[in-house]
Amino acid sequence: MGITKVEQLFTVINQSATLLQEELQTSYLEAVGFTGDNLFEGQVMQEDILHNEVLCKRIEKEYSSINLNDLSKEEIRKGFQLAVLKGMKEATQAHHHMTPDAVSLFIGYLVNKLVGKKDNLTILDPAIGTGNLLTAVMNHIPNKEVQAFGVEVDDILVKLAFIQANLQEHHIELFKKDALQDLFVDPVDLVVCDLPVGYYPNDIGAKKFGLHSEEGHSFAHYLFIEQSVYYTKPGGKLVFLIPNSLFEGEQAAKLHEFIKKHAAIIGMLQLPLTMFKKEQHAKSILILQKQGPEVKLPKQALLAELPSFSNMKAMEGMVQRIDQWFATEDLN
Structure with a gap:
């Protein structure tokens, strides 16, 4: 070969x-x-x-x-x-990690289904990193007019995202800043984000969020969800890569309450455990839709455990099942 x-x-x-x-x-x-x-x-x-x-x-x-x-x-x-x-x-930086390629491609496939026949699209990735997830998604929605925005606090990562966008000829407006501060972005049609998991060190900055912790540092991943919902249009979709433990623990009740009030869970797809060295690091894809006066939510959420991405037959069956769900539910 x-x-x-x-x-x-x-x-x-x-x-x-x-x-x-x-x-x-x-x-x-x-x-x-x-x-x-x-x-x-x-x-x-x-x-x-x-x-x-x-x-x-x-x-x-x-x-x-x-x-x-x-x-x-x-x-x-x-x-x-x-x-x-x-x-x-x-490198040794703990925050330097990249969304696995199979996951990026699968999220690209989901996004293509979620945006449907929409010709013009605005997308935000509030933790763009090197731009790998966002550009993979953009590559899966060809023939659409896409304006994308990415936020990243790390100098090297935002530079790499800039280069990715240039080399692939994607129109992405990049902001080098803390994504949990005010963003100079109008609400978007779609948010995609591999959520940064951990604690947010800025306790004063966290206070403006409903999901801030009453004691000690707040969960950054909770605040990213709240910030993302805020910057999404009514009816807009949000696709997050989340830790499986997102809805566990004593703070989880507040998150449930927030989602119930402002959005709806329209999908939750658990990634195969074989992708992760330890079960506690396992992740899922969470799909939300922001609520609004004219927004039609699906009758039934898309819930599934994904098979191994290397098991072609099982993945084909899963994709057929997901395609069927999208054909039944009118999301656009």
């Missing part, structure tokens, strides 16, 4: 990033950012700090071995993602 376009792109990014990393004494992830910029601009942008003509020529030779115009958006996303994953394995 020959080398795929995805592998070819990864090889170019990896080799050029490794050269930049060694020469600039920087992290591999930052070097991936530099090389992504270079690929987009079609030249080595770091010549003034490299001061090494031979190295620049070597890197340019790497870039000339691939033509991005020959690759689809998905091939570019996957090739870039492989390099980012390598960088994240080498």
Whole structure:
């Protein structure tokens, strides 16, 4: 078997990033950012700090071995993602993680069903990270006019999201800030988010949320849900990757109450436990619809335990079942 376009792109990014990393004494992830910029601009942008003509020529030779115009958006996303994953394995930051590819693709499929025939769409990812989940979703809703927004507090991650958007030619407006502060975004049709799980350190900032904790730090994932609902239009959909323990514990009653008042659970799909090293790290896909005066909610929620993504026959059966649910329920 020959080398795929995805592998070819990864090889170019990896080799050029490794050269930049060694020469600039920087992290591999930052070097991936530099090389992504270079690929987009079609030249080595770091010549003034490299001061090494031979190295620049070597890197340019790497870039000339691939033509991005020959690759689809998905091939570019996957090739870039492989390099980012390598960088994240080498880095030690706990908050640097990426949504598994099979999950991103499955959420893309769900979103395609959720938005239906809508031609114009606004999407928000309040924890965009490297942009992998959001761009995977956007790649699954072609032929639509999409305006996307992403929020990320981490310098390196927001830079990588910017490069992902450029290389795939997606229109994403990025904000480098704390997503739990006021956002300069009008309410959107759709929110997608791999919820950051943990405690929110800003106790004063948390006080404006109904889901803040009376004592100690508040759950960041609860506040992200509340913030997302606030920035969604009535009838808009929200697709979250959540920990299976989201609705457990003493704070959960408040979350239940909040969702009941402002939205409705229209779907809950548990990811296969085999995807996770430990059961306590297992996750599900939660689909909400924001309530409003004219909003028609489904008669029955979509509830399922997903089979292993590698079990093609079982997944085909599950997709048929989900397709049937969407055909029966009029969500648009």
